Amino acid sequence: MREIAHIEGKPRCNCGIFGIYGHSEAAVQTYYGLHALQHRGQEATGIVTRDFEAAKQRYRFNLHRAPGLVSDVFKDARILSDDLRGNAAIGHNRYSTTGSADNMTNIQPFVVNYRQGHLAVAHNGNLTNFRQIRQTLQDRGTIFQSTSDTEVILHLVAQSRQTDQIQQIKEALETVEGAFSLVMLTDKALIAARDPHGFRPLALGKLGTAYVVASETVSFDLIGAEYICDVEPGEILVIDDEAIASGTVKSYHLAKKAASTHHCIFEYIYFSRPDSKVFGENVDKVRRKLGKLLAQESPVTKSPTDERVVVISVPDSSNTATLGFVSESQNRGHDVKLELGLIRSHYVGRTFIAPTQNSRELKVKTKFNTVKGVLQGRKVVIIDDSIVRGTTSRQLVKLVKEAGPKEVHVRITSPPIKYPCHFGMDFPSRDELIANKAGGDVERIREFLDVDSLSYLSLEKLLEAAPAGEGRSYCTACFSGVYPAPIDGGASKDANDV
Numbered sequence: 001m002r003e004i005a006h007i008e009g010k011p012r013c014n015c016g017i018f019g020i021y022g023h024s025e026a027a028v029q030t031y032y033g034l035h036a037l038q039h040r041g042q043e044a045t046g047i048v049t050r051d052f053e054a055a056k057q058r059y060r061f062n063l064h065r066a067p068g069l070v071s072d073v074f075k076d077a078r079i080l081s082d083d084l085r086g087n088a089a090i091g092h093n094r095y096s097t098t099g100s101a102d103n104m105t106n107i108q109p110f111v112v113n114y115r116q117g118h119l120a121v122a123h124n125g126n127l128t129n130f131r132q133i134r135q136t137l138q139d140r141g142t143i144f145q146s147t148s149d150t151e152v153i154l155h156l157v158a159q160s161r162q163t164d165q166i167q168q169i170k171e172a173l174e175t176v177e178g179a180f181s182l183v184m185l186t187d188k189a190l191i192a193a194r195d196p197h198g199f200r201p202l203a204l205g206k207l208g209t210a211y212v213v214a215s216e217t218v219s220f221d222l223i224g225a226e227y228i229c230d231v232e233p234g235e236i237l238v239i240d241d242e243a244i245a246s247g248t249v250k251s252y253h254l255a256k257k258a259a260s261t262h263h264c265i266f267e268y269i270y271f272s273r274p275d276s277k278v279f280g281e282n283v284d285k286v287r288r289k290l291g292k293l294l295a296q297e298s299p300v301t302k303s304p305t306d307e308r309v310v311v312i313s314v315p316d317s318s319n320t321a322t323l324g325f326v327s328e329s330q331n332r333g334h335d336v337k338l339e340l341g342l343i344r345s346h347y348v349g350r351t352f353i354a355p356t357q358n359s360r361e362l363k364v365k366t367k368f369n370t371v372k373g374v375l376q377g378r379k380v381v382i383i384d385d386s387i388v389r390g391t392t393s394r395q396l397v398k399l400v401k402e403a404g405p406k407e408v409h410v411r412i413t414s415p416p417i418k419y420p421c422h423f424g425m426d427f428p429s430r431d432e433l434i435a436n437k438a439g440g441d442v443e444r445i446r447e448f449l450d451v452d453s454l455s456y457l458s459l460e461k462l463l464e465a466a467p468a469g470e471g472r473s474y475c476t477a478c479f480s481g482v483y484p485a486p487i488d489g490g491a492s493k494d495a496n497d498v
Helices: 026-036 077-083 130-139 151-158 165-175 218-223 241-246 266-271 283-297 319-331 360-367 391-401 442-449 459-465
Strands: 016-021 044-053 058-067 088-094 110-114 117-127 178-186 189-194 203-207 210-214 226-230 235-240 250-253 309-313 336-338 342-344 368-370 379-384 407-412 453-456
Touching: 016 026, 016 117, 016 178, 016 189, 026 044, 026 077, 026 088, 026 210, 026 218, 044 117, 058 077, 058 110, 058 117, 088 117, 088 178, 110 151, 117 151, 130 151, 151 165, 165 178, 165 189, 165 235, 189 210, 203 218, 210 218, 210 235, 210 241, 235 241, 266 283, 283 319, 283 459, 309 319, 319 336, 319 379, 360 368, 360 391, 368 391, 379 391, 391 407, 391 442, 442 453
Parallel strands: 309 336, 309 379, 379 407, 407 453
Antiparallel strands: 016 088, 016 210, 044 058, 044 088, 110 117, 117 178, 178 189, 189 235, 203 210, 203 226, 235 250, 342 368
16 A cells, blocks of 8 residues: 655645746756755646647647656656657646546646647646536536546636637636636747736746746746746736747736735745745745744743753754744743754655554654754754644654653644635645644643643734735635635635535
8 A cells, every 4th residue: 555655744735837938948947847846746747848840830749747756757868858849848746635646637737739729737726616617517518537626727718719819718717716826838828827816826037038937936046047026916927939039928917806915824834945935025034033923922931940942843844933933032031952853854755655554653753753862851842833633743742752851842833723725735624623623722732742832823923924015915714714715616705604
């Protein structure tokens, strides 16, 4: 039996998308771009390129996709050099939020050939009304090849009565609701689009004369591209030969508008890499501030019998926030020291074989080990970004306690997660979320984890850490239960009615 070696106490990342237009090695650049976005999805990956067959005077789309990591799926260099020819490409790293994870037909990019030519799409996010749209399309006789919500976009484009392809795409995107950051490839252009709320990030960059689009700017760093700007919420960018020649990208806007943005706050807490710029701000800067505010709200102080308070992170997502927690604690006169108390194994791989048991305890020990000399006899503070089910956090605490600390305190850089996400994060059902099961009672969660103290960052302080600006706000539905967009076609924004 195959098991994904993901520590189940964490929210699963959504997907990573990349696109490039006007580069002679489009497939290779896309490969590296997806490599930098591997943290956003590890189930499957794919690249499609556009090539022009001069002999036949027609465009050809070349596709390669398969389950696995980027380095595994494209380990044969000939795939990139020989099979995926062309000067334009889009790519996708997948973690399934809708659609079966083991269904090969759900691996993106999706490619179709319809009356306007080729059309390929890669999607990051979750469409909240796709079931309703899918049923309507099926009633018309539409045949679906996958169980993914992304496929409805292709069918909406193909069935549009508009004659202009950009207007077809615009009409399709004005029909769907929820979260979408998209890269699309046609015979003539690379298209990038974001939903009106701007739930998921999407950035535009330039590599020489070529244009690139990616979920996070770390992709640009790896290939040497320059960040230009974010794709705006509700914006459609069209990159074609004219854009390459003039240096100007065409911009369109969806008719649907949101009163303000609703950026996913979890991009700052956990999903994005700290070396990325997301929603126009450096993730590292925000994460450090989260740690500092947590230290202000919930400090851990040294008692006369303590040698020193040791602060450790749960690597790697909590590393930056831990630096902020320690620096602010020291600025406030607390005798705390940053230590590497947990060592993470980076060689676990995607598969994990447990012949006699399938325990979270064994999974945690496979991924982490303690530095006993650092923790033994000390008051230890564990900084983590979130607690989902609580079972893995409990095993992690147990692992730390085996090193013999005097006390164990846990500090979380987000509020309690009480509600599922419908916009691209794979949070479990409400019944599985420990904060919901505990009725929001932090003391009950502390008892379950078996720690000396437990504190979460307040929602107020979380929003204080996030960049502010006119018309800018954040989706905090997983904490508050207030959803900024209808779910499954319903009008309610209250989680209790979903």
